[in-house]
Amino acid sequence: MSDGERIRREVLGDEHVDRAKMKANDFTGDFQELIERYAWGEIWARPGLDRRMRSAITLTALTALGHHEELAMHVRAAKRNGLTDDEIKETLLQCAVYCGVPAANAAFRVADEVLRGGA
Numbered sequence: 001m002s003d004g005e006r007i008r009r010e011v012l013g014d015e016h017v018d019r020a021k022m023k024a025n026d027f028t029g030d031f032q033e034l035i036e037r038y039a040w041g042e043i044w045a046r047p048g049l050d051r052r053m054r055s056a057i058t059l060t061a062l063t064a065l066g067h068h069e070e071l072a073m074h075v076r077a078a079k080r081n082g083l084t085d086d087e088i089k090e091t092l093l094q095c096a097v098y099c100g101v102p103a104a105n106a107a108f109r110v111a112d113e114v115l116r117g118g119a
Contacts, residue, residue: 004041011044011051011077051081056091063092063107064099071107075114085115 001009009017024032044054055078062071078088088111096104 002036002041003045004036004039007044008036008040011040011055011081012073013076013080016073052078052083052087055081055083056087059088059091059107060095060099063095063103066103066106068106068110071110072114075111079115088115 005017020032044051049057055074058074059071059078062068062074075088079085083091089108092104092107092111095107
């Protein structure tokens with residue numbers, strides 16, 4: 001198993017990674033390899049930030065860009081990386097000021113659903 005796959009599994013969980021790999025086909029397989037090698041094997045593997053910080057940054061970026069499906073996945077990952085519900089809430093409150101209230105409002109809706117056991 002590559003470092004990228006190991007980190008991806010540790011952060012997102014085996015179920016998610018197995019599902020993504022099973023869905024990969026001739027068209028999407030190269031993209032799955034790219035994100036595993038680059039995002040997980042290079043960026044998430046760097047020593048400069050711990051996974052908690054990387055999760056908070058990722059929540060912020062996904063909130064700012066309105067990527068709600070990815071946000072739900074990374075709220076779960078943030079919990080797996082040790083962020084508390086309050087730290088996720090504070091991250092999203094910070095987003096309200098710097099990313100905009102509508103973006104944070106949508107992010108709170110997604111995060112609340114995930115933290116309550118949905119999505």
